[in-house]
Amino acid sequence: MSHDLDPRHLEELKSNLQVRARQLREEIRQTLVKSDDEQYTMIADQVRDLEDDSFADLMVDVNLAEIDRDLQELRLIDAAFLRMSDGTYGLCDGCDSPIEIERLRATPFASRCFDCQSVFERNHVQNIGHTL
Numbered sequence: 633m634s635h636d637l638d639p640r641h642l643e644e645l646k647s648n649l650q651v652r653a654r655q656l657r658e659e660i661r662q663t664l665v666k667s668d669d670e671q672y673t674m675i676a677d678q679v680r681d682l683e684d685d686s687f688a689d690l691m692v693d694v695n696l697a698e699i700d701r702d703l704q705e706l707r708l709i710d711a712a713f714l715r716m717s718d719g720t721y722g723l724c725d726g727c728d729s730p731i732e733i734e735r736l737r738a739t740p741f742a743s744r745c746f747d748c749q750s751v752f753e754r755n756h757v758q759n760i761g762h763t764l
């Protein structure tokens with residue numbers, strides 16, 4: 633299934649994602665530097681000039697609550713880059729419809745349209761409620 637995402641929009645969203653990924657990596661690096669943990673400061677040294685893929689690999693060994701959210705967002709961004717290269721970016725995971733451009737502008741790594749996302753969040757919250 634193809635989508636009708638304007639190539640200019642795609643470029644714009646891609647560069648937004650690249651800027652955000654750089655910010656996140658820098659935030660994570662700073663947190664590692666300040667962590668007072670020898671192993672983490674060593675990793676921080678290594679990650680400075682890394683490619684995106686190797687960065688994620690290195691982070692597998694890091695278990696710091698402060699960077700959990702950053703890492704999670706970074707993984708979503710990585711997934712968005714993958715979808716860009718295989719041509720499925722901008723299509724909803726749930727219903728295969730094009731995701732609204734307003735939504736992609738606000739959340740460039742979104743993988744669901746507004747409707748499917750709210751259904752997903754409702755189910756997700758309910759599931760958590762059951763297990764607790």
Ligand SMILES: [Zn+2]
Nearest residue numbers: 724727745748
């Ligand atoms: Zn959808």
